[in-house]
Amino acid sequence: MTTDFTSIPILDLFLAHSDKPKFLAELQHALIHVGFFYVKNHSVTPVFLEQLTQLTTGFFDLPLEEKLKTDKIHSPTFLGYSIQGNEITKNKKDNREQYDFANELPSSWEEGHPIYERLTGPNLWPDNTHLPDFRETILSFHEQAKSLAELLTQYVAEALGLEPNALIERFVVPGQQHRAKLIKYPAVDSLAPEDGTQGVGPHRDTASLLTILYQANDLPGLQVQNHSGEWIDAPAIADTFVVNIGTGLEYLVHGIAVATTHRVLNPHAGKGPRYSIPFFYGARLDKKIAPVEISDELLTKKPVTVVTDSGHQFFKMYAENPGLYALLNRMSSHRDVSAKFYPELSREHGII
Template identity: 45%
Template sequence: MADFSSIPVLDWSLSQGPQKPLFLSQLRHAIINVGFLYLKNHSVPASLVDKVKDYSPKFFDIPQEKKDKLRMANTPHFLGYSRFGAEVTKGEIDQREQLDFATEYECKYKEGDPEYVKLWGPSQWPDDEDLPGFRATMSEYFDHVATLSYRFLELLSESFGLAPDALSIFLKDPNDLCHRGKVVKYPALVPGSSDQGVGPHFDPGFLTFLLQVSEQPGLQVQNHQGEWIPASPVDGTFVVNIGKGLEAVTKNIALATSHRVLSPPIGSGPRYSVVFFQSISQDVRLSDYHLEFPEEVVAMQKARGDGKADSVNYGEFKTDLSGVANLISRIKSHPDVTEKHYPELFAKYFPNGMPLKASAY
C-alpha cells in the first residue's frame, strides 16, 4: 500500500507553461495517493490574500451581541455565525467559533421545490459600520478562489487522462453555483479542556481551498495507516484537498482524506483560517455518471489500496442527489436551524426532540 508522511507542495506556475506535464504528474500523485496538497504561486493576488488575513481576526473582535445578530438560525441557508462550542464532531465539542458565508447568491426556492433548494442563498454579514470593507474583501476573495477552483478541476481532469471539461457536467453553469465557506477562530488550549479544534472529518463536494491565516499549527491529515501527519502553515500557499463528492464520482480514484484541527498550544495565540468549499450542482446524482479512466490511473488507485480513517460521513453522495447529501449534513450539524426552517426533517432526524449534542460525523 502506498502511503505518505508529508504533504506534497505543488507549484501552480508550472501548469501555465512548458512544464505542465510535470505539474500534471505531481498532481495525479497528490490526488490519488494523498488527497491533500499545498499550492504555491497560485493566481489569487497576494495583496488580496493579505487583506483577508488582516480582516479574519477582526471579525471575532466585534462585540458578541453584534456577532449573535448574525446567528445561523436566522435563515434556512445554514449561513451565519456559530458561537464557540456550538458544533460537535465525533461526539466531542469543537473548540472554535466561526462565520459561515458564501458567494453572492439569491435563493431560488419556490413552493413545491425540493427542500435542498433552500440551502443556497444570501449570506449574513456584519454591518459595514462595525467592520468596514469586510464583506467586500471576503466576497472578492471568494470570487478569485472560485475561478482558481474551476481551472484546478480542469487540470485535475487532465492529470487523470480525461478531457479538461470532463467534470464540468457536475458544475453545469458556474454562474448558478453557491460556493460555501467560513472564517474560523480556534482559541489557544485552556488547561483541562479538550484540544479538539474540529474533530476528524471529510469535506463535501469536490474541492476545498484552505487559507491558513495565522502561524499557529493544528491541521493534521490522516494517512492510510491511520497516522496523523501535520499540515502546518506554509506562507504563500493554499491547502487543497478532495471532497467526498469527487471521491464518489471518480469511484475512489481521487482520495478524500480524513483531517482534523487541534487547538493551538497553551499560552499561544489563536489560530485563524478561511475555507472555501467548491459546490457542485444540487440536482446531480453522482452515481448516475460513469467516467472511464486509463489503465495506469486505475493501477495507481489499486496500488494505494484502502486506508484507515477515524471519520465516516457524506456517504449520501453515493446514492442521493448532491443537494440532498449536503442538506443532510447541515441538518445533523445544526438542529436549531433545522427545527426552525425544516420542521418535517427535524421530526425525521430528531424524533426525540432537540438533542444535547449534534454531529454530522
C-alpha cells in the same frame, strides 16, 4: 514515490506552464496517494491576503452581540455566524467560532420544491460601520478562490486522463452557490478544561470537488490522516494554499482521488487563536449524477485500503440524491438551525 505519505506535497503552478507533464504527474500522485497538497505561485497576492486576515480577526473581535446579529439561526441556508462550540463533529463539540458565507444569491425556494434548495440564499452581513470593506473583501476572496478552484479542477481532470473541462461541464452548474468560512480556533487556555482540544473533529469535506484553504497565521493545528491511520501535520507555509479532495470528487472519479480525513487541534496555551479561511468548490446538487469513465490503467492505482477516523454519514445517499445528502450533513452539524427550519426532516433522520 511511496504509497503512503508522511508529509503534504507542494505543487508549483509555474510548473504547469513550464513542464506540464511533470506537473500533472505530481498532481496525479497527490490525488491518489495523499488527497491533500499545497499550491504555490498562485495569483492571489500577499497584500490582499493580509487585508483578508485583518478583516477576519476584526470580525471575531467584534462584541458578541454584534456577531450574533448574523447568527445562522436566522436563516435556513446555514450561512452566517456560529458561536464557539455550537458545531458538532461525530457527536462532539468543535472548539471554534466561524462565519459562513457564499457568493450572493437570493432565496428562491418555495413549498413543493426540493428541500435542499433552501440551502441557497443571501449572506448575513455584519454592520458595515464596524468593518468597512468587509463585504467587498470577503466576496473578492470568494471570487479569487473560485477561479483557483476552477483552474485546479481542470488540471485534476487532465491528471486523471480526462479533457480539461470534463468535470466542470458535467458536475458544476454555472452560477451555483459555493460556500466558504472564516474560522477562529481559540487556544486551549481560553477554553474550559472539559472542552478538550478538538478544534474540528476528524471529517471529510462533504459533497464538494475541492477545498482551497488559506491558513491565515502560522500556528499549527491542521492534521491529515494518512492511509495507515497516522496523523500528519500540515503546517502553514507562506504564500501557499492547502488543497484537498471532497467526497463529491472522490465519488465522481471512482475513488481514485481520495477525500482524505483531516482535523484541527486547538493551539497550545499562550499561543493565541488560530485563523483559517476555507473555500469549498461544490459539485452540483440538483440531480442524480454518475461517475465519469476512468481508464483501466488508472483504476489499478486506486488505493486498496484507506484508514479513516471520519464517519461516512449519509454517504450512500450521495449517488441518488446529492442535494439531500448535503443538507443532512449540515443539519447534523448545526442542530439548532435544523430544529428551527427542518424539524420533520431532523426527526426522520435522527438528528434531533
